[in-house]
Amino acid sequence: MILSDYLPGTGLLWRLPPGIKLLALAALGTLLLAVPLLDLAAITFVAVIALYLGSGLGWRVIWGILRPMLLILAIVAGAQWWLFDALSALMVALRLAALLLFASLVTLTTRASDMIAALERALFWLRPLRVNPAKVSLALSLALRFIPVLGSITAEVREAQRARGLERSVIATAVPVIVRLLKMADDIADAIEARGYDPGNETSRSTGETRP
Amino acid sequence: MTTREIVHIALFAALTAALGLFPPLTLPAVGVAITAQSMGPMLAGALVGAKRGGLALALFYVLVAVGMPLLAGGRGGMGVLLGASGGFVLAWPLAAFAIGWAYQRARFNPGLPGEVAILVIFGIGLVYLIGVPWISAVAGLSLWQALVGSIGFIPGDLVKIAVVIAITRTVRRAYPALSQGR
Numbered sequence: 001m002i003l004s005d006y007l008p009g010t011g012l013l014w015r016l017p018p019g020i021k022l023l024a025l026a027a028l029g030t031l032l033l034a035v036p037l038l039d040l041a042a043i044t045f046v047a048v049i050a051l052y053l054g055s056g057l058g059w060r061v062i063w064g065i066l067r068p069m070l071l072i073l074a075i076v077a078g079a080q081w082w083l084f085d086a087l088s089a090l091m092v093a094l095r096l097a098a099l100l101l102f103a104s105l106v107t108l109t110t111r112a113s114d115m116i117a118a119l120e121r122a123l124f125w126l127r128p129l130r131v132n133p134a135k136v137s138l139a140l141s142l143a144l145r146f147i148p149v150l151g152s153i154t155a156e157v158r159e160a161q162r163a164r165g166l167e168r169s170v171i172a173t174a175v176p177v178i179v180r181l182l183k184m185a186d187d188i189a190d191a192i193e194a195r196g197y198d199p200g201n202e203t204s205r206s207t208g209e210t211r212p
Numbered sequence: 213m214t215t216r217e218i219v220h221i222a223l224f225a226a227l228t229a230a231l232g233l234f235p236p237l238t239l240p241a242v243g244v245a246i247t248a249q250s251m252g253p254m255l256a257g258a259l260v261g262a263k264r265g266g267l268a269l270a271l272f273y274v275l276v277a278v279g280m281p282l283l284a285g286g287r288g289g290m291g292v293l294l295g296a297s298g299g300f301v302l303a304w305p306l307a308a309f310a311i312g313w314a315y316q317r318a319r320f321n322p323g324l325p326g327e328v329a330i331l332v333i334f335g336i337g338l339v340y341l342i343g344v345p346w347i348s349a350v351a352g353l354s355l356w357q358a359l360v361g362s363i364g365f366i367p368g369d370l371v372k373i374a375v376v377i378a379i380t381r382t383v384r385r386a387y388p389a390l391s392q393g394r
Contacts, residue, residue, distance in 0.1 A: 025290060029294060033349075065291070069295070075351070076296070076350075076351040076352060076353075079351065079352065079353050079357065080352050083352075083353075083354075088352075092351075092352045096295075096350070096351075099291075099294055100291040100294065100295060101291075103289060103290035103291035103293075103294055104289055104290075104291040106289075106290055107278075107288075107289035107290060107291070110278075112278050112280055115278035116278060119274065119278070132213075135213060135218055138218055138222075139218050139221050139222045139225075139267075139271055140222075140271065140274070140275070142218070142219060142222030142223075143221075143222040143223075143225040143226050143229075143271055143272075143275060144275070144280075146222055146223055146225075146226030147226045147229050147230065147282070149226075150226050150227065150229075150230040151230060151233065154230060154233075170234070170248065170375055171375060171378050171379055171382070174375075174379050175379055175382045175383055175386065178227070178255070178259070178379065178383050179383055179386045179387050181223055181227065182223075182383075182387050182389075182390065183387075184223075185216065185219045185220055185223050186216065186389075188219050189214070189215045189216035189218075189219045192215050192219070193215050197215065
């Protein structure tokens with residue numbers, strides 16, 4: 001199961017810290033939505049395309065991202081044209097396309113694991129709010145592990161229900177899957193605790209949090 | 213937060229992701245595809261309550277944001293979250309929290325009319341309250357046009373509510389420990 005849109009590479013964009021890329025995305029989004037000018041939208045669009053080509057990501061990659069969005073872009077631009085004029089339609093379409101392409105560029109050049117590591121470091125700032133980064137990272141890695149496990153449990157249950165002629169029933173599939181997952185969650189929680197996992201230790205001293 | 217709570221949060225984030233794998237049903241009458249994924253926040257809130265449900269969907273949002281293709285149809289990444297339907301995904305953690313809060317207030321036993329009311333108000337109402345203005349802002353449409361464009365999904369949402377109620381009731385019977393606040 002492919003779990004990331006990451007494309008391997010060694011260019012400058014790949015080496016930039018994920019935090020910087022996320023900040024750039026947030027800044028660009030705010031700027032484009034706050035300053036609705038055709039010139040700005042057009043320049044940004046061309047600049048983002050140039051970033052793709054400059055990083056060695058060719059037109060095929062760009063087209064692969066734009067193609068599924070063409071219908072939405074056409075609807076958005078058409079509505080603008082009908083409501084206002086062709087120029088504002090062009091502005092809105094270019095702005096949306098530029099933002100989506102830039103956001104995809106961040107995803108394409110950053111491994112999901114690096115992005116999660118960056119998030120864990122950033123979560124340090126949430127400590128005063130009593131968010132424990134170790135617990136968040138446990139939840140993140142558990143969720144990543146659960147997704148394929150869930151897929152195989154669902155496949156098993158569907159097979160069992162097919163034998164009963166129930167494979168098309170959402171309820172007959174979902175209920176056994178969820179019950180098995182809840183039982184599994186109990187076992188996993190017990191197993192984690194049996195191995196002495198205690199992320200609360202450090203934080204409980206600094207924030208006074210008590211654990212059961 | 214106990215280890216069990218952390219595991220439950222991860223579990224319902226993963227469950228929401230798995231619901232995106234169900235093939236979308238197309239309603240012949242309206243021609244709108246409905247996906248099973250928006251049942252994720254309803255199930256999370258109704259089964260494990262406000263805190264765990266809300267955090268599970270927040271975790272799901274983060275996983276999509278970092279580029280995992282977990283949204284229905286294998287979509288993911290910041291691009292989709294900033295796109296037209298991003299507001300609905302953003303609304304899910306709040307919806308899961310609100311649904312969980314309401315279920316907890318009723319000690320996870322609100323009765324059928326109560327369950328329908330909770331899921332319609334928070335599972336549909338709250339989600340559209342955030343999703344529709346988001347469409348209007350991203351796509352440059354008026355609020356009214358965005359609302360009319362989204363209204364075709366409501367019959368599908370009502371079907372999902374019925375399915376969620378059936379699932380949560382059966383799961384609760386099969387796994388009574390859930391209702392005891394574990």
